[in-house]
Amino acid sequence: MANLQLKAIKKSYDNVNVIHGIDLEIKDGEFVVFVGPSGCGKSTLLRMIAGLEEITQGHLLVDGVDMTHQPATERGIAMVFQSYALYPNMTVRGNLSYPLEVSKRPKAEIKQRVELTAQKLHLNELLDRMPRALSGGQRQRVAIGRAIIREPRIFLFDEPLSNLDAELRLEMRIEIAKLHESLGNTMIYVTHDQLEAMTLADRMVVLRQGVIEQVGAPLALYHNPDNMFVAGFIGSPRINFMAADVVxxxxxxxxxxxxxxxxxxxxxxxxxxxxxxxxxWLGVRPEHFVSADGADCHFSSTLTFAEHLGHTNYLYVDYDQEKTLVIEQRELEKHTNGDSVTFGINAQQSLLFAQSGERIR
Known part of the structure; x- marks a missing residue:
């Protein structure tokens, strides 16, 4: 386990700046998730921590020791990639044992650690299979096992579940959460999937264009965002923004x-x-619209589309000609396009933002 500090970290490619001075401390044993839109710098930042990308400026410290210019092999960090990166000509056993063989560990120790790792990830029956004979979820477990077997201080995950179908993603998400609970290692996880971020993270780091917009616990970011970008990025369906005037x-x-x-x-x-x-700007999340009775104010509009999902409904209603509001309705009544619907807004459940996008508290 390890404490990680990023101090004024910057990254440039020639004259193009992609990371603009990141300051962040990740505590020993914490599970931190980097989120943000494509191109925001989250994978680049992860690769800089791993030692796969050079740090242009700033310092990276692991347990207080400056690792800024140390090679990847000396940082005590293991990375799990989106593409699994398994050796196709080796069995599962060979893929797991290879990092220890390169380190010239004794054969007895290698055998013992391979068996323990396989047991931990339910790979015992797959040890003699080749990667091509494995499912996507099994390959991802082998990739995680190859990282575990090195006994690193810090685990890095770069969108590890993005190649899996929805059911396997759920299974692997649970496996990774259990793994963190049992190992207690510091883990940093990059994803574009909000569900993964919200369910796995102790803290989330929201990035945009190479800078940190906000850091906090998932529910804190959801209910108490600092700006419109964070409010709009966290939550699905996304928050509704309505132009308003102070009268x-x-x-x-x-x-x-x-x-x-x-x-x-x-x-x-x-x-x-x-x-x-x-x-x-007034921000109201879809689930925070209420019935007109007892609301601070209410409005009527025309239903343009309805999604009936069984456990809930998402209603899309006219707003500002070119825009729609998304409203969640838990009462499972059937609606038809063109219906007039009436909903209320409660001030206590709404968020207010300045024209600049900053939160008005």
Whole structure:
């Protein structure tokens, strides 16, 4: 197990800057997940930690020891790749034992560690198979086993489940969570899958264009985002953003008008000072729309499409001509396109953002 510190880490390719000064501490035994849109730098950052990409500027410390310029083999870090990266001409046993053979470990020790690793990952019956004879989930378990057998201080996972189908992803997600619980190692995991991030992470690191937007526990980021980007990125279906105007202010409160929904009396509690006439964004997650009864305000609109999923409904209703609102309705009543539907908004469950995108608290 190990503590990892990134201090002012930057990465450039020629004159193109891709990582713009990352400061982050990952505690001993923590499971941290990097998330963000494609091209945000999450895999590049992971490869810099692993030693597979050179750090242009800044320092990387493992347990207080500067590893910035140390080769990958001396960092005590093991990486599991998206593509499995198994040796096709070796059996499962050979793939597991190879890292120890390269390190010239005694044969008895190699045999014992291969058996223990295989037992831990339920690979005992597969030890004499070739990779081509394995399913995707089995190959991924072998790839994880090859990392475990080295007994690294830190595990890195680069989108390890993206090649698997939905059912296998669920199984492997549970296996990785159990693995972290049993080993207790520091783990860093890159994914574009929010479900993986929300269920696995102790903390999530949300990246955009090579900078950290916010770090926190999954539910903290979901319920208390710092800006519109984090609010919009975390959650599926994504949060609804509605343009609003401040029509009146008092100490600690503002009154909002949402013209497209014919709402002019939504009162919200705020800590910072806003001005009459100021334009803001109101954010409401699909599950936070409520029935009109007892809501702070309500609106009616036309249903354009409905997804009936059995356990819940997602309703898409007209908003601002070119846009739609996504509303989750747990009551399993059937709706038809073109129906008029009425829903309410509660201020306490809504989020407010400035025109710049920053959170208004």
């Amino acid at each position: 009146a202010t008092t100490v600690g409160q503002v009154q909002l008008r949402i013209e497209e929904l014919a709402i002019d009396s939504l009162i919200m509690t705020v800590q910072q000072r806003l001005n009459e006439g100021e334009k803001v």
